[in-house]
Amino acid sequence: MTFTDNPSTTSAAHGSTAGAHGSTAAELLTAHDAQVRATVAARMPLTWASHPDGRVLRVTTPHRAFVFSDGLAGASAEEVEGYVERARDFFAERNEAVEWKYYSNDHPRLRGFLGAAGFRPEDEESVVVGRVPDVLDAGQVPEGVTIRPVSERRDLDRIAAMESEVWSQDWAWLADDLADRVAGSPDDIAVLVAEADDAADRAAPTVVAAAWLVVMPGTRFGGLWGGSTLARWRGRGIYRALVAERARIAQAKGLEFLQVDASEDSRPILERLGMFKVATTTPYVWTPQAS
Template sequence: MPSTWTAEWDGPLLRVTTPAQGIAFAKDLDVLSVPELNSLIHRLRDYFRNRGQAVEWKTYGHDRPDLPARLRLAGFEPEETETVVIGDAAELAADTEPPHGVTIRETTARKDFDRIAHMESEVWGKDWSWLADDLASRCATSPGDVVVLVAEADGKVVSAAWLVGMPGTEFGGLWGGSTREQWRGRGVYRALVTRRAQIALGRGMKYLVVDASADSRPILQRLGFQKVTTTTPWVWSPRV
């Protein structure tokens, strides 16, 4: 994790604190009674309420069936469901050149992280300035496990993506990939996937996993990724 993050277990729940918001992951929830599950959810919500932060509980399609209802009763709301896909890095590493006029390079420079955050803010229409600090912290904390790629055209960031290794496993996670609208559908995202697969192979990673949006899932499945489950963020936010 970035040095600015902390993580603690509360029974089966991993509670992660970041400068931007909280994140929660859970396992083995089936052993809990309904009152125990409710109590776990309320403790998480109240912990971040006291911090004045939002918190995202990352649920999966294979979680216990009543989890979404329990989260909703505690004031959490669902965001867009994504598809978890896994691919073989060796099969994904075939040479794929970016479209004409686009260059892709690795970076650890803070000025590039600021440019990436600015691009993300424009793409999503939200303030993503926090991302620059997050990427800088990730690279400083674990430089051997994180590779950030920036795609540029005419000196402007058109897309960016990063590979995050998962020590102790054969997996690497693919994150980012947001692309400016005028450059979508031209092969930028695919080229970023290929380049990260090549890097992953060189670092001993066998598989790549992505939480794919509705836009990226068809591209990834055409490249050979296989669906394994879905994931839906349930978010609680403090009242303003």
């Protein structure tokens, strides 16, 4: 596979998982690689720009640059090393940090070449995949909490503020990213907030959690993104309720699979709901300062 901006890349991958009912983890991984990883270039937000290099796609965004690959199976060591070094040099010339999205089933030499080129690993996440019908009843909305869809900027800003509190970082950029996605392709994203009357803030309902479903056009997949909950509201089933609500939206859109890059907090919950860990993914980050 070669990365291009041609949407035909999507249709080539579509249909590769026919008859996936009762799928094993291996079958779900095959579906993920064929449909999700193979179609990045054809479904990027309008504010992202692609810079293809054969089997590698370099992407610039308003927030952070990315590198995606098809896994590079069958490539020679020299080819893999060349892809890594060209990506590093491309972003070094731009004086820009970049994240290479590495998967555990990628070329066996890739991780070593990334380290040698100055890319440093961040926290590993689990790639969790499941079928939409299996999580429709993931959980009920707990008493005192309301889940509703949002798209207005003021609500997106409230989500970004909640995420900033959860992660102890400035996530103001998230409101811009969600707004761009909603404006560019409103049918391909569903943003949900969970609100409650919080004793810590009686002036207005508090956004206690948020999550969004991102439809991957040309595939049968939807991505479960977000899913963060304020610390004092965890353990009440809000995360599971958000999974179930997004699964219902996915079903209405005709999707078959859901995919999550899951932390160790959410992975066990998703597996109990009937989803499968099919691989791991690790951000390998290169920065001009570190190099």
